[in-house]
Amino acid sequence: MRIMLTNDDGVYAPGLRALRNELLPLGEVTVVAPATEQSATGHSVTLLNPLLVSEVYDGTGADKTFLGWAVEGRPADCVKLGLLELLPERPDVVISGMNAGSNAGINVLYSGTVAAAIEGAFYHFTAIAVSLEYDKKIYDFPKAARYARQVIDQILAHDPPAGSLFNVNIPVLENGPIKGVRVVPQNVTTFYEKFDRRVNPRGRTYFWTSPEFLCPEPHPDTDVTALADQYITVTPLQFDLTDKRKLEAMAGWEWKIRE
Template structure:
């Protein structure tokens, strides 16, 4: 049987250790093609390039035999998936995996995530898609304890499929041992209490650094934040239909047509 075609992407850039770790596992499962940003694109959300030129080129990162076909792209993670599907691949991939991100994409962080936006872009095109993240922002983060769960989740997704209109947001706890297990969760209710660090350049111009404190507002034990805090891998099925269906009836009671 033909091996599944796996599109691999990320938002930390094509040389990121998390991406290289993900590629290694995907090579065990199927035929891999990598299309990833040529530089870090963290926090880009679902941004796409529409007012400047988009570039892509084939690159060789892995010199070993059996290395996958790889392309770098000057655009965002969503651009990478669009370009892969429209121009670079010779057939539709069986699955798209994004990551492994250096840093958490749990809870409200999913809104800003380039990693998850790449997965969502694939999901919009009807391709099963998964975003993987490790709760460690260090470039030297240790990804060895992600391997087993990544392999398991991707194989299960290929075998059973992912419900249409849904992608999986998978986060790994920062740990020095194997996670306790995998929990399917809901997204925790949380936000960032943000502030800007205002400074002045030598030329007298003001500039700002965004900073903030993560505030968890949810005490539920069925959330991604609870799972991660207790040593589990969290899997959140995530929809990209943003309609608040429960609110339609209430809004219809407004006097909108009078």
């Protein structure tokens, strides 16, 4: 199996390295990831600057092995370049992660991790985004990667159609044992956000985004609630944003245009 691995935390992120180590027994893993952290960049792409690319290796001397490419761009840029220019052969699957922090609920819209997977699905590859929820920024990436690989194995065993897209989240491991895996929809209720208002020495007001990004009233039986209950969540996604019901309802509208 040929696997293309990407992320939004950067090519040197520990989450990517841990997931790569777990995926290596499945086949050939090639990394195409941002040179620097690109968290919360969503599905943005680079248009006005060149995409600089450099090869990345692990180890030194005789132990030096090719890891992949670092791209001076966004996660979606990495997937485009990987699929269209860099990889010598088509991968069987595109995997994005492992992200430092969950990508559940409304976070899916902001996530560079999920955007990279969406880009892979757009090019008709099975694509899986993987994220690890944290508490006080404590991450056990190796243990989470072992769980992630099991979930990835089982997704691929069902031979999903080309272009299938899955979002996997692993709960805070320090909160207790994993209870299992749940296939649940994305939560779409509003998250709680706040900003820290400050004034700089020149009297200009500025704001820091608070790290508290909570969902106080999530819908039941969604990714947010299942994660809180110590379940690994799997959510099938799609990138077609058309509101099909509204489209049908609007078919009978009468439109008038005047000069």
